[in-house]
Amino acid sequence: MPPIQRPKLAVGGFTEALALETAPFGVKVTALEPGGMRTSWGKRASADIPALLPDYEPSVGAMIRQLKGLWGLETGDPARLRR
Known part of the structure; x- marks a missing residue:
C-alpha cells in the first residue's frame, strides 16, 4: 500500500x-486543511538559491526546476478567498 500524501500531517x-x-x-472533531494558495512566495523564495554541488544537481536540481x-x-485564488 503506497503512503498517503499528507502535506499538513x-x-x-x-x-x-x-x-x-x-x-x-x-465529541466530533474536524479540521479544515486548505490546499495550495497562488502567491508570489515561491518565486521570491527561489530567487536567491545558491548553485548546487554537482552531486546534488540531478535530483535536487530537477526538483527545483519542476517546482519553478x-x-x-x-x-x-487569494482574490476569491477575500470575499
Missing part, C-alpha cells in the same frame, strides 16, 4: 487521533 494527524479519542464521548514551473499556478 501535523494538524490532520493530530485531528484524526483526537477524533478517535473523543468519539466514545460523542508550478509556482504561481496553484489552484487556490
Whole structure:
C-alpha cells in the first residue's frame, strides 16, 4: 500500500487521533486543511538559491526546476478567498 500524501500531517494527524479519542464521548472533531494558495512566495523564495554541488544537481536540481514551473499556478485564488 503506497503512503498517503499528507502535506499538513501535523494538524490532520493530530485531528484524526483526537477524533478517535473523543468519539466514545460523542465529541466530533474536524479540521479544515486548505490546499495550495497562488502567491508570489515561491518565486521570491527561489530567487536567491545558491548553485548546487554537482552531486546534488540531478535530483535536487530537477526538483527545483519542476517546482519553478508550478509556482504561481496553484489552484487556490487569494482574490476569491477575500470575499
